[in-house]
Amino acid sequence: MPDAETQWDDHLSKNLAKYSLLLDKLTTLSQVTKLQNMVRADHAETAAQLNELVAESHTVHNKQIRRLELRRTGLTSTLSQFHTALNAVRNSNVEARSINTEISTTDAEREFLQQTHSFLNDVRSLKNNISLIQGALKDGDYLVAATAINEINELPSEIVNSQFALATIPTPEMPHSAGEILAQWTDELRTLFKANFTAAVAANNIDDLTFYFKLFPLIGEPTLGLDLYSKFITDIISQENQKFIATALKLDSGFHWVLLQLFKISSTVINEHSKIIERAYGLEYMPFIMTKVEVEVELQSCLVLNYFKETKLDTVAAEVQGTAAKTLINEFSQFLQNWSMYSRFFSVRWREFSAVGEENNETQGPLTLANPITDGSFMRKLHDENIFHTFQDLNLKYLARSSRRSVELEELPDINPLISTTLIPHEDPSSWPISSVLEDVILLLRQSLVCTVNTGQFAILAEFIASVVKFITNDFLVNFVQKRLKRLQEELNNGTIPSLRKYIPHDEETPQERARSPMAKAGSPGYHGPPQTQYQMQQSTGKFNLRGAFANIQSNLQSVVVANELDDQGNDDEINILRLHKYLIYINTLYFFQIATHKLFVEEIVEENARLLPDNFPFNDDCHRIADQLRSAESKISEQTGKLSHWGLRYLFQTALLHRVKRLLNDLFINGTDNNYIANTDDFEDLSQINSFIVKWTNFITPYQNVLYRDAHHALLLLLTDFCKNFVEKRVWALRVNELGAVKLDRELSLFISTICGLNYSLREDFTRVTQIVLLLGFDDDDFDVRTGDIKEELVNSIDWVLSPQDRAQTRSLKVDKRR
Template identity: 25%
Template sequence: MSTFFFRRSVEKSFQLDESPTNLTLNPSKALPASAQPPFITSAVDDVMYIVNQVLQRTLNTGQKTVVASVVPSIGRVLGSDFFGMVQRRMRDECYPKAAIQGALPPENIIIAFLVLMNSLDVATDYLKRIIRSSIGTSTAEDAANAFADKYPFGNEATFVLKALKNMETGFEAKTSELIGEAVEVMLKQVMRPRLRPVLIETFRDVDYLVSSEEDNHAQDDNDSSDADIVSKRFERGWNAFTLPVKRILSPANYDKLLTSTVGYLARTLEKRIWSYYGRVNALGAVRLERDISGIVAAAVKGGRYELRDAFARCTQLVLVVNMEDDEWDEINQLDGRELEKASGMAWKLDDGERKRARALLRQ
């Protein structure tokens, strides 16, 4: 009966489901005061409220047989009905695909897709909180002892605890996988198409064959913004398409999306550096290193520091290009642990790649 009630309640929740209204990706427009993050569908709150009620009543019976029947059933309904409904909506109703080749998906479709991503993330977090409040303690041993009053016979308390944990991990595994797939969809359909023109504009008319006269002029002209024009262009373009997404997505989901986007940016940036073979001189190499550093700083701003690790190959490429001859000769003779010890860094470039990087410089 509990399973039927819960399944019918989930079905009803989606029939009455409502999404936040008036959300926008336009950074110049404020989000409605009535909508507060995290932005999720109403079905999440409704379903998780019912989960909490059914779970508490089940645990309060003090009967192992009831727990053995109801708790796995709740997990199955969450993993099939609730999860399946969100998955179908993401696939059939809100998949962010452009109507015209080369264009971006409609804004309302992107927002709906992001809200469903949030719904999965928040639902998982809600379930963890419900189970944590039911257990009431942090360690498995203490939790089993806490259940001992209601389930005093044999290993009943341990059985109940395991049933709750299995429900939590099973649901989290499914939602995490779907969120990962959704991140890849966002990267492919939204972030990559926006990033390509940003990089084109960032390096527009930038020359790394710098003469001494040009370098002196740039240093003497204190009012000129040419010195950091690349990083400014990139930061302006990067923020234009990442910050609107950030204010819609939950922090955990945005971190996953940012990590994937930064990884793609790092790979694209590395290809661009390699493309400058024979088009960089000594003064231009200094400018290139400064530009790459500025782009990295802008991309990871506001994110985890570990995001910088994605750019390790890029930063090492420009580092090798800018080495003095005697420093390069010393590094070039070392390998493995000796190289890491002498340079103080873990090298992502192998010996052949370091030599190729050095050859980028026009002598």
């Protein structure tokens, strides 16, 4: 709403505008008079309104002035109150400072009184303890005297040498100051305690020895007490070890036992005497004792190692074969194992005692080898004198020479009982025929690996794993199995490759004559060696009991292998039959070796015994690194073994099986002329050809299935299946088929695949392509698109086709009775 001034201005503006219009219209005097009267009236009205406006403005202004005056009066009152409060605060501050001064003075006086009281109590305690020491020394009560000295030593140093103490404590009988007399008594007691401790050690008086050992820290001599005590227990270790060494030298053996007893004593010392040291000194002193003990233990360990080298390593190491070498390796392994176990014990206790008193008393996390061991003389001696290398060299030489000896004494089982057209179940894995060398080598590997793992030395085991992979690759796989297979291949190539049948020696030979013949030697079927050798072999196999597979095979196993119409005129050389037997045994040996090495390297060591590696290799992440190395080694061995077995089976397939399989397949999938498969109602049900094939195939493949380990037989079937599916597909593409022929061909193909693959669906998938070709031959003409020659779209989407559209169109062209 506009204010009064704005309204007034508007009123004046309107009047001036009105007057301006009237002036422009004046024409007579009467109009001028009227205008003058109008102006006067307006002026009087305007003056009245103006006076009213001024009066109203004056009233409002006066009200505002009175309001401001009231506010000023209130502000003055508040200001007065503020000044009053400010004066009160100022007065309170003065009083507070005064009170604070009084309190500070009182606190200072109280603290001074407390210090004085404490000082007087300390001086009184000092004086009383000095008197107590004086009397205790006269009475020979050394525990009281040492305890009093300990209490004096715990007093502030300024008490003993204070002026007040100098003025009050000396007496005519004891004129010296407290500090002087205390130093004198401490020296006397130090000498006395040391002498008495030494005398107690000489007299083997454990009570006195323990008593005086506890007194040394009371007189401020803990290091002297620990030194004397350390010498006492290290002398015990030394004396006992001398007895053990004397016994070992007398028996000329058992140095690993000597080392074990030495470590038992030192471990007992650390465990048992830590309780005494904890009560008298505190566990924080245990690392000091352990360092002293370890110096002596390593000195004695070096002495034992010297005797072990002189009496064992330098005399027996040259003979790395036989019982003596095996015994030496086991003793050597136990020697190092005892050191590893002690190192673990010492490091665990060292970490526990070293953490005492630390803010972060942390004993978790990977264990590390204790410094006294890593920097010790025994560890240095082991490295400087190549002790680890000596063990490694001895172990590997024994492994190599023993394996060569095993090859010389090799035995091969008689597989005649397995050569049958009736499928023989193998419920026990030991029923598969393998070379005796496999079990011997696995046993030797197991013994060597166990000895190496038991040493607990990461460097030894890591190097052994790498070395044993080379040994297996070179000595066993190449120089033994591959060499045997190559020699058999060369011998088989020089003659007619026979079918798999029983080896039957000449009838004119008696069993006694055959035993004296060149065939009756290691590696010949029927040879079993002396009874003692068989017993030793059976006892030595442990978990890998693979030999003796046929010792328990019943003599009434059905064995119906015919002279086999597949052979060339049925007169194969009997020697080649025996060579084929050997060849199959070596194939099995490869597959079982793969199984055995996986069991040895991974299952037994890493998986089945979860604590074996962590317990033997507790430091840092050594156990995980070893597990990774073992898995890697097993993988490399498996890869090399797989390559060799595949090579051996491919030769068997190409030379002994391929030409027979071709002859079996030649008469299949023919119903008419060579390139025709034209069936009619007369011969539609005639499946004589495929039935004949099934009989011949069963007689042909079952003996291999009985002899070859299931994985080897499966690998052989893969080769056979691959050839058969290519052969059949090539033949089908060359056929001309009528409608009935397509149905009959489908039946024969189904029987063929079932015979070859059995229930192995992965093998059946290899025939998918040829199966779809025969399936298409049975389709009606209405199923095909005349324009493209391919099947109609709805059929394309109903089956997962491996055939291309061109293949499907070509398949339709094989039919002779299709509509154009």
